[in-house]
Amino acid sequence: MKTNWQIITETENSLSNDCYKDCNSFCCSYKIILQNTRFMKNIATLHLTVDEYNYLLHAGRLQTGLDYRPLNIALLDDISFEIITAKCTFDGLCHEHKYRSFLCKLYPVKPLVNYKGEISSFEKGGIWQEKIFEKNPCTIENDERLVNDKTLLIVEEFFKEPKNVFYYKCIDIVNRHIEEKICEIKNKNVGIEDSILIKEIEMLYLKNIFIDFNKIKREATDLFYSMQSFWGDKFVLDN
Numbered sequence: 216m217k218t219n220w221q222i223i224t225e226t227e228n229s230l231s232n233d234c235y236k237d238c239n240s241f242c243c244s245y246k247i248i249l250q251n252t253r254f255m256k257n258i259a260t261l262h263l264t265v266d267e268y269n270y271l272l273h274a275g276r277l278q279t280g281l282d283y284r285p286l287n288i289a290l291l292d293d294i295s296f297e298i299i300t301a302k303c304t305f306d307g308l309c310h311e312h313k314y315r316s317f318l319c320k321l322y323p324v325k326p327l328v329n330y331k332g333e334i335s336s337f338e339k340g341g342i343w344q345e346k347i348f349e350k351n352p353c354t355i356e357n358d359e360r361l362v363n364d365k366t367l368l369i370v371e372e373f374f375k376e377p378k379n380v381f382y383y384k385c386i387d388i389v390n391r392h393i394e395e396k397i398c399e400i401k402n403k404n405v406g407i408e409d410s411i412l413i414k415e416i417e418m419l420y421l422k423n424i425f426i427d428f429n430k431i432k433r434e435a436t437d438l439f440y441s442m443q444s445f446w447g448d449k450f451v452l453d454n
Contacts, residue, residue: 216449218376220270227313228320228365235308238352242322243303261303263316264382265453268299276314280304287454288385291436296452298382317373318386323353324362324370328383330442332374337362347397347412377450381442385435392426 235243243260261281263271271277281301289295309315325338339361373379400415401407407415419425442450 216375216377218266218379219372220267221274222372223267223317223320223369224271224274224276224314226320226365226369228363228369229312234353240308241352243319261301261316262318262386263299263301264379265297265299267317271314271316276311278303278310278314280310290432290439294436294439294452295454296378296382297454317369320369321366324366326370326374326383328374328380330380330384330438331445332377332380334370334374347409347416377442377446378452381438381450381452384438388431388434388438389426392431396426 263283265285268277268283277283281303283299283301285297286300287295287297309319323339325340327335327338329335374383396419397412397416400412404412404415416425
């Protein structure tokens with residue numbers, strides 16, 4: 216049940232290699248957000264599993280020029296795991312577009328998957344900054360061929376391995392909490408301008424009150440135990 220990262224890496228699933236030209240690299244540059252913040256200029260925008268990073272590195276497919284760093288994430292009950300992060304500065308202009316990371320390839324498709332790795336359906340979207348803006352400029356999102364055969368191929372390959380399901384669902388938990396907070400702020404401040412909303416988000420984050428990390432850790436820990444009960448010794452995290 217090991218992931219075949221060669222299949223994921225070598226499969227080009229994008230409907231357009233130059234879609235970034237029409238949306239100002241919305242999904243990977245955070246340009247509009249960065250124009251209105253100070254601290255958030257330093258956020259990591261690229262997230263890789265350890266296995267994906269190692270495959271890309273040894274296969275000569277790793278996007279060069281970025282500062283990749285391991286990040287250890289601690290949950291409750293001494294549960295922890297490691298991922299690889301980097302601040303991507305390519306603005307949609309990857310050296311080799313075909314070899315971008317799995318999560319980059321996935322957007323704007325959001326698979327709905329349970330802890331058993333079963334995909335029930337697909338939604339459009341999947342990144343929290345979409346909740347800030349009234350209109351999503353992604354041109355691919357308006358295409359009826361959103362989930363093509365190649366996207367389905369890499370998604371099914373990724374979710375074959377239990378730990379990948381866990382990592383993906385942890386990201387989904389964090390995104391959901393961020394989205395809920397953004398919607399809460401917008402509901403309390405009807406008509407708030409994007410630039411002011413972004414500054415409000417940054418201020419709350421710096422005060423450590425933007426999202427409740429203890430709730431996130433609790434949800435991720437509960438997910439861990441559910442998956443451990445179902446998958447047994449097939450479920451092992453990267454540490």
